[in-house]
Amino acid sequence: MDSIVILFISGLLGLFVGMRRQPLSALVISSLGLTGAALAAYFRGQYTSPLAAYTAYIPTQSAVVILLCIVTLLAIWGGYQRYRQENEHTGDYLSLVLFSLCGAIMMAQPNDLMLFFIGLEILSIPIYVLVGIEKGSALSAEAAVKYFFTGSFASAILLFGIALLYGATGSFQLVEIQSNLAIGIWQSPMAMIGSLFLLAGFAFKIGAVPFHFWGPDVYQGASNAVLMYMSTVVKITGIYAIVNVFGQIFRDSYFYWIDLISLLIVLSMFYGYITAWKQTSFKRLIAYSSIANAGLMLFALADIHNSNIFLFVAAYAFATIPLVTINEFADQNSDDLSNWEGIAWKNPLVGAALVLALFSLAGIPPLAGFFGKFSLLWSAVPHIPYTAVLALIASVIGAFVYLRLLMLALKKPEVQVKKALSAEQTIVLLLTTISSITALYLI
Amino acid sequence: MQAASSIGTSLDFYLFVSFALFTIGAIGAMTRKNMIVLLMCIELMLNAVNLMLVTFSTYYGNGDAQIFVFFTMVVAAAEATVGLSIIIMAYRNLKSIDIDMYNQLKN
Numbered sequence: 362m363d364s365i366v367i368l369f370i371s372g373l374l375g376l377f378v379g380m381r382r383q384p385l386s387a388l389v390i391s392s393l394g395l396t397g398a399a400l401a402a403y404f405r406g407q408y409t410s411p412l413a414a415y416t417a418y419i420p421t422q423s424a425v426v427i428l429l430c431i432v433t434l435l436a437i438w439g440g441y442q443r444y445r446q447e448n449e450h451t452g453d454y455l456s457l458v459l460f461s462l463c464g465a466i467m468m469a470q471p472n473d474l475m476l477f478f479i480g481l482e483i484l485s486i487p488i489y490v491l492v493g494i495e496k497g498s499a500l501s502a503e504a505a506v507k508y509f510f511t512g513s514f515a516s517a518i519l520l521f522g523i524a525l526l527y528g529a530t531g532s533f534q535l536v537e538i539q540s541n542l543a544i545g546i547w548q549s550p551m552a553m554i555g556s557l558f559l560l561a562g563f564a565f566k567i568g569a570v571p572f573h574f575w576g577p578d579v580y581q582g583a584s585n586a587v588l589m590y591m592s593t594v595v596k597i598t599g600i601y602a603i604v605n606v607f608g609q610i611f612r613d614s615y616f617y618w619i620d621l622i623s624l625l626i627v628l629s630m631f632y633g634y635i636t637a638w639k640q641t642s643f644k645r646l647i648a649y650s651s652i653a654n655a656g657l658m659l660f661a662l663a664d665i666h667n668s669n670i671f672l673f674v675a676a677y678a679f680a681t682i683p684l685v686t687i688n689e690f691a692d693q694n695s696d697d698l699s700n701w702e703g704i705a706w707k708n709p710l711v712g713a714a715l716v717l718a719l720f721s722l723a724g725i726p727p728l729a730g731f732f733g734k735f736s737l738l739w740s741a742v743p744h745i746p747y748t749a750v751l752a753l754i755a756s757v758i759g760a761f762v763y764l765r766l767l768m769l770a771l772k773k774p775e776v777q778v779k780k781a782l783s784a785e786q787t788i789v790l791l792l793t794t795i796s797s798i799t800a801l802y803l804i
Numbered sequence: 805m806q807a808a809s810s811i812g813t814s815l816d817f818y819l820f821v822s823f824a825l826f827t828i829g830a831i832g833a834m835t836r837k838n839m840i841v842l843l844m845c846i847e848l849m850l851n852a853v854n855l856m857l858v859t860f861s862t863y864y865g866n867g868d869a870q871i872f873v874f875f876t877m878v879v880a881a882a883e884a885t886v887g888l889s890i891i892i893m894a895y896r897n898l899k900s901i902d903i904d905m906y907n908q909l910k911n
Binding site: 475478479482486489490493496497498499500502503504505506507509510513514516517518520521524525527528531532533577578581582 | 826830863868876891907908
């Protein structure tokens with residue numbers, strides 16, 4: 362609760378400063394707000410606000426809030442390069458990110474479907490605007506149109522699911538829904554269809570096959586800064602929300618769902634990695650990689666009682682952000698993979714960060730991505746062994762996708778051109794690289 | 805509980821209307837090409853859900869869902885605002901509001 366208030370106030374301040382065309386001050390205010398929100402979550406995470414009984418919102422696990430704040434902080438720094446030059450929309454961009462993060466924090470750990478839905482919309486609506494924030498670009502406009510219509514369609518589907526679950530059980534509180542379902546209402550078609558619609562809405566938000574179609578187009582049309590935010594925060598929030606909602610509603614009956622979830626996992630991973638293989642655009646490659654990673658994240662639903670997803674989503678975010686930052690470094694206005702040729706030789710830090718991020722995404726042992734994937738699969742194997750085997754096969758295909766990008770980046774150019782990183786980009790690359798390596802000591 | 809008994813016999817009717825509205829909205833959102841019509845179809849879906857929530861709320865005799873309906877209305881209004889501004893921005897770029905004209909993003 363405190364985190365949301367802090368984020369909201371700093372977002373408002375950022376709007377005023379942005380109006381006066383002071384991009385650096387807006388960045389400082391947003392960074393302070395994000396740091397304050399993370400600290401508030403750390404120190405007052407167990408604090409129950411006087412409104413908590415009324416709003417049914419109590420942050421039970423402050424680690425997610427802190428992770429979301431840190432990831433957003435890295436995303437706005439990594440994308441700041443562009444907004445320093447065109448200082449027109451800096452304040453709007455930063456404030457919309459902060460407002461959207463308020464919704465993410467509300468939505469990540471719901472215990473009430475009403476609050477969950479409002480959080481989802483507060484998360485989504487600013488992102489519709491953010492995708493189209495470059496008003497003069499036809500591609501940005503197309504991406505915004507596509508994301509808005511598919512996104513609000515999915516919201517309506519999800520809302521329909523919530524209404525049907527309410528009709529079957531008579532409550533929005535997850536605990537009450539669970540206890541009502543447990544006494545046999547679960548068999549009613551209304552509850553079944555309702556939870557199917559809910560699952561479809563969730564799958565859309567995290568971009569799992571067969572609700573992935575918007576992903577590549579929207580990611581390609583969005584700017585690097587927005588791509589960094591939406592490919593990490595939305596996925597982390599979505600997967601935490603789905604684990605919380607499904608984990609509480611179907612606490613004793615989740616095995617009904619496990620076949621369907623397995624199907625989503627296998628389809629997403631194979632489709633994502635195989636399609637990523639032949640992409641020529643970096644942003645589309647990241648989009649397909651994020652579809653495959655959404656499939657992997659769904660493994661958390663296999664063992665709801667002790668799902669261990671934190672390390673995996675953190676590793677995914679800390680590997681995606683440096684890659685997009687490097688894309689921004691390569692060429693601000695193009696996302697063609699030809700820009701990546703020999704990029705590792707232009708700057709030593711870029712080379713190191715790129716190798717570690719790609720190895721982490723591919724799941725090579727000493728890095729964070731490996732431990733995330735390992736802990737996720739380890740708890741899922743007893744429940745869905747065959748899906749886990751298929752996921753491992755898909756991961757091997759995925760490793761080759763990332764290695765292909767690595768080979769391209771490491772190709773030795775004939776003429777070496779050095780290029781300097783900006784200060785924020787340096788900080789982002791350093792922090793993400795260090796956290797990818799030191800993840801071993803955190804578990 | 806008096807309200808519950810008054811609607812009890814005709815619950816099916818309200819649910820039927822709400823399902824029908826939702827289906828019309830969903831089919832429209834999937835088949836129509838004009839962006840303004842698409843926006844209207846999505847609003848229709850949200851309003852169908854509102855009708856269903858109010859029906860269930862009366863059936864169960866508690867007010868939770870009626871509070872939810874107000875929030876849904878606010879969300880629908882926010883979505884309409886953002887949606888119309890996105891449509892205007894898109895129109896300035898491509899001079900068309902036909903959704904099929906937006907097909908430049910591909911590999």
